[in-house]
Amino acid sequence: MNALPDDLAHDRHRPRYHFLPHANWMNDPNGLIHWQGYYHLFYQYNPHGPFHGTIHWGHARSADLCHWEHLPVALAPAPGDWDADGCWSGCAVNADGVPLLFYTGTSPQRQLLATGSPDLLHWQKHPEPLIATPPPDIDAGPHQDFRDPYIWRGDDGWYMVIGSQDVGKGGVILLYCSDDLLNWKYLHPLLRTSDVQNFPIWSGSMWECPNFFPLDESHVLMLSVWDQQVTYYPVAFTGDYAGQCFTPRRQSRVDWGGCFYAPQVLRDADNRALMWGWLWEQRARDAQLAAGWAGVMSLPRVLSLAPDGGLLQKPAPELAQLRLPAACAGVALDLTGASDALSAVHGEQLELWVEFDPLSAAEVGLDVCVAPDAVHGEHAEEFTRIAYDATRGVFYVDTTHASLSATAFHEIVTAPFTPQPGASVQLRVFVDHSVVEVFVDERVCFAVRSYPTHPDSLGLRPFARGGQPRFERLEVWELQEAI
Known part of the structure; x- marks a missing residue:
């Protein structure tokens, strides 16, 4: 064409x-x-x-x-x-x-x-x-x-x-x-x-x-x-x-x-x-x-059912052919180690595979599309947050800071979520410019839109509140264009 x-x-x-x-x-x-x-x-x-x-x-x-x-x-x-x-x-x-x-x-x-x-x-x-x-x-x-x-x-x-x-x-x-x-x-x-x-x-x-x-x-x-x-x-x-x-x-x-x-x-x-x-x-x-x-x-999603009849969804495995060599690969990292591992990773076409154990943390997650001056700071002018809140028993995606544009809609979307006993939480995230798709343990999915205004709002940042989580797996790939 x-x-x-x-x-x-x-x-x-x-x-x-x-x-x-x-x-x-x-x-x-x-x-x-x-x-x-x-x-x-x-x-x-x-x-x-x-x-x-x-x-x-x-x-x-x-x-x-x-x-x-x-x-x-x-x-x-x-x-x-x-x-x-x-x-x-x-x-x-x-x-x-x-x-x-x-x-x-x-x-x-x-x-x-x-x-x-x-x-x-x-x-x-x-x-x-x-x-x-x-x-x-x-x-x-x-x-x-x-x-x-x-x-x-x-x-x-x-x-x-x-x-x-x-x-x-x-x-x-x-x-x-x-x-x-x-x-x-x-x-x-x-x-x-x-x-x-x-x-x-x-x-x-x-x-x-x-x-x-x-x-x-x-x-x-x-x-x-x-x-x-x-x-x-x-x-x-x-x-x-x-x-x-x-x-x-x-x-x-x-x-x-x-x-x-x-x-x-x-x-x-x-x-x-x-x-x-x-x-x-x-x-x-x-x-x-x-x-x-x-x-x-x-993205195409493969459907199946959990033993309790709940709907399970995972990204089609064919999407892995879009991966370039891994930009980040870490195991058994604390918050500082995860932050260091992600500090050099930037992009608008990314796949992230994260597995974490909240341990004592009240809240743990990942920010994507982060402005570079805030990758190591507490506050960013632009970022999209993906997180588990153990206190409330929810997983959420927050786009209230995703864009400084007055034309972009901002919201926090939440889903009831409890980690599986004895298992880490599996988080798969696909960032494609204004699209962010999130898969949590295949049980909860979010699709949101994010429209950063800064041309360099490309960073990644783990975060936690109220305790120290452990990141069992932290892997990131840049994805090729396909359309």
Whole structure:
């Protein structure tokens, strides 16, 4: 593909190994499919600017989950079509060798189909909607919130879930079945808000972008929480599926950061459950317009379940191919030793693997994107903090000091966390310019955005409060560009 324009190529906040289009707007991952040796990623895309509108399906592929080739737009809205106001989110299906895209057209929202060429570069839209309206017993609201089909093949045919709301009753996931992928029969709600009222995480008034898939010995229903035109966060329900009914047993936040949304899951040739999510910008709209781009895709995450049914996530191991020789490698270090080991490490494209035992420390963690005059000091004008607070029983990421820019959003995001008995805490961090992704013991994940203003806010710094921790492992790599 063509090289980036100079203004984008030299934009210090633009990621270099997370996927994003050359310019303009991107949101949800769509149509994930492993096809003829490539991972194909479709995504919500506006070719006309860095703002939501006139949504198309962008398209890229990768042979290794790291290096992506941009491909032509797959779906575009057209005047007079069922999707004239936008080609919204959906999924891809391999129908015995025939590639199909199922998606939501607007407005109003209805479920549509396109059939692809063998190389997935050309798509023919089906002439009529597959499902034109919500079921009559569901009040989807004045805008007919009824979207984002996700399809799988069961033992007795094809199944589809669609995200919706039932006004006054909360979110609902609708279940359909089909023998031929063209004619769909509504069955019943797979899950309603009333089914999960005893779970602690708030679930809004409407559920979108559902995924439903087996994982280990259970099933997972993943959905994204929406309320009053505001997107919040994705939630995963783990439970049992039998007789076309789902019984949730556990609820998990998929990501505790402030910008991860609308994840989609793909089964690859090795039967791994791989997940991507949309990382939205955390800066003012004017800053997005000035930059000329908005939205980034998360790193691919491999999913599994803990013995207690909790969702586990780890970075895809293929990402290790981006590593340059280790810039830092230490074991069994106290705070001073860790600080000395990190003092010479700087960068905007980094992977960190840290294992620590808090011992007597009330708080222990790591600062990234640190201004150089503060690497050895107590205070920095700019830094992003990633830490465990034993007093409160939480892990947190703090971006309140990440940027001096008035356009950058600042927040502290926290997740309940207790270290595993007798084990060190494993912390894996990926810094990619304005993106910071954090994996804690594979049990808690954060994705946040950080927009330093100093060109040399590139340092790393360990810290502790109220005691002396031990850093069992401290390893850092600079990562190559991949996009």
